[in-house]
Amino acid sequence: MDRPRTPSPPVLLRAARLLDIEKGEYVTEGSVLVEGERITAIGADSLPENTVVRDLGDVTLLPGLMDMEVDLVLGGADHRSPLIPVQEDPAVRTLRAAANARRTLRSGFTTVRNLGLFVQTGGILLDVALKKAIDLGWVEGPRIVPAGHAITPTGGHLDPTMFQALAPHVMPLTVEEGIANGVDEVRKAVRYQLKYGARVIKVCASNGVMSHTGPAGAQQYSDEELRAIVDEAHRAGVKVAAHCMGDRAIRAALDAGIDCIEHGFLASDETLDLMAARGTFLVATTCLTEAMDLTHAAPELQAKAAEVFPLARATTSRAIARGVRVALGTDAPAIPHGRGSKELIALVDRGMTPLQALRAATVVAADLIDAEDRGRLEPGLLADIVAVAGDPLSDIAVTGDVRFVMKGGQVYRD
Structure with missing residues (x-):
């Protein structure tokens, strides 16, 4: 019988910038609150108990x-x-x-x-x-x-x-x-x-x-x-x-x-x-x-x-x-x-x-692909999140310098 998994604590990702892909604008001092496999808040005013804060530094957060x-x-x-x-x-x-x-x-x-x-x-x-x-x-x-x-x-x-x-x-x-x-x-x-x-x-x-x-x-x-x-x-x-x-x-x-x-x-x-x-x-x-x-x-x-x-x-x-x-x-x-x-x-x-x-x-x-659960950084969507160095709206080539990758709330590159 499989052992029940211990739930992961909520995670707050902090970065210099977050791209609102729909508006085409940056949210400076961008932050994303992740609980389980989903995004629950952008720029959260309050954090759940036991939230782990990860400061990613001078990077831009993008949707996966x-x-x-x-x-x-x-x-x-x-x-x-x-x-x-x-x-x-x-x-x-x-x-x-x-x-x-x-x-x-x-x-x-x-x-x-x-x-x-x-x-x-x-x-x-x-x-x-x-x-x-x-x-x-x-x-x-x-x-x-x-x-x-x-x-x-x-x-x-x-x-x-x-x-x-x-x-x-x-x-x-x-x-x-x-x-x-x-x-x-x-x-x-x-x-x-x-x-x-x-x-x-x-x-x-x-x-x-x-x-x-x-x-x-x-x-x-x-x-x-x-x-x-x-x-x-x-x-x-x-x-x-x-x-x-x-x-x-x-x-x-x-x-x-x-x-x-x-x-x-x-x-x-x-x-x-x-x-x-x-x-x-x-x-x-x-x-x-x-x-x-x-x-x-x-x-x-x-x-x-x-x-x-x-x-x-x-x-x-x-x-x-x-x-x-x-x-x-x-x-x-x-x-x-x-x-x-x-x-x-x-x-x-x-x-x-x-x-x-x-x-x-x-x-x-x-x-x-008719996927309404991804493609943007918004509450309720899958926590598929990428951080790249620099400003991709000024230099798209910085997307080749990936510093952080999260898929469904799990970190695969940091």
């Missing part, structure tokens, strides 16, 4: 940051992104994911979407398993919104045999692992992910820059298949995120009712206006267009990146200017896990103010 596109099962401790599908088993990948999860949390990101496995697992949803282990306190990591396996056609962008250009039958994959063709199979693939714990569905609506099977923006699923995927997910109350780059493919995704476009590198002004009007989210993953290591990529893929990435950077700027709802996503390990602040810097470089970039990683991201 959120990354809306990561793949924790890829990328190792040295920040490489090995794709060795015939040498690594699901146990190794899950242990790697645990290490990457800890690194991500300690960098100030307390919530992530793990957006689509594309590895052979025998149908096991590794990100769901990791989420359970984190929620139970077995390992340290952010709150995870898992997608299970990405839904992709044979030869599609997230067909793992495509990346390695494997010969036929070297690595058989199943519908349960997301390889699905035709309306019946895509419905089955979505239902399987939902059955075993997916809380968002990831679909490949177009090719990608790192795809061997055609141009970056080519639409991969038919309109009918996209509508079937959305229908299955929405009836279960789950949103759909689409890896999508080409303008025509993005329009097809929007017409199908997809909730979030990942990358959107080649969107036209008209399509961006439509996204803004409909409130469709864009996870622009714009830092990778400058920081992604392509030295080991095939020459034809390097050439494709050289053509597409400059266009992608301009698209992100146009999306920001047109008022598209941009949520922060790194696509780690396209940039290394634990370096999410680089995406904040890149968003500012593309035209956001530092406050807008911080909102992309907090309140906008919270809206994307």
Whole structure:
């Protein structure tokens, strides 16, 4: 029988500044009272008995940051992104994911979407398993919104045999692992992910820059298949995120009712206006267009990146200017896990103010995942709190200097 845990005493966090993310203003001599896993007061006038006061000094308190596109099962401790599908088993990948999860949390990101496995697992949803282990306190990591396996056609962008250009039958994959063709199979693939714990569905609506099977923006699923995927997910109350780059493919995704476009590198002004009007989210993953290591990529893929990435950077700027709802996503390990602040810097470089970039990683991201319990420092919300050195509204780069991380009232970095 488990021993009852001794309740933790209330904690008062004191800092030089606290950012009111909604007003875009600092509360000087900011303080947050935490009881259990929740914030109970900002600038408390009186303290409960036995309150522990922690003076964090000359730092800025922020809501826990959120990354809306990561793949924790890829990328190792040295920040490489090995794709060795015939040498690594699901146990190794899950242990790697645990290490990457800890690194991500300690960098100030307390919530992530793990957006689509594309590895052979025998149908096991590794990100769901990791989420359970984190929620139970077995390992340290952010709150995870898992997608299970990405839904992709044979030869599609997230067909793992495509990346390695494997010969036929070297690595058989199943519908349960997301390889699905035709309306019946895509419905089955979505239902399987939902059955075993997916809380968002990831679909490949177009090719990608790192795809061997055609141009970056080519639409991969038919309109009918996209509508079937959305229908299955929405009836279960789950949103759909689409890896999508080409303008025509993005329009097809929007017409199908997809909730979030990942990358959107080649969107036209008209399509961006439509996204803004409909409130469709864009996870622009714009830092990778400058920081992604392509030295080991095939020459034809390097050439494709050289053509597409400059266009992608301009698209992100146009999306920001047109008022598209941009949520922060790194696509780690396209940039290394634990370096999410680089995406904040890149968003500012593309035209956001530092406050807008911080909102992309907090309140906008919270809206994307329908999480009303986080994204702001307010009474009643989860005590997901980060402290960074300096003034992020003047210099967004200070978000890379994280001094303190609390998730759900527990301290993970101090």
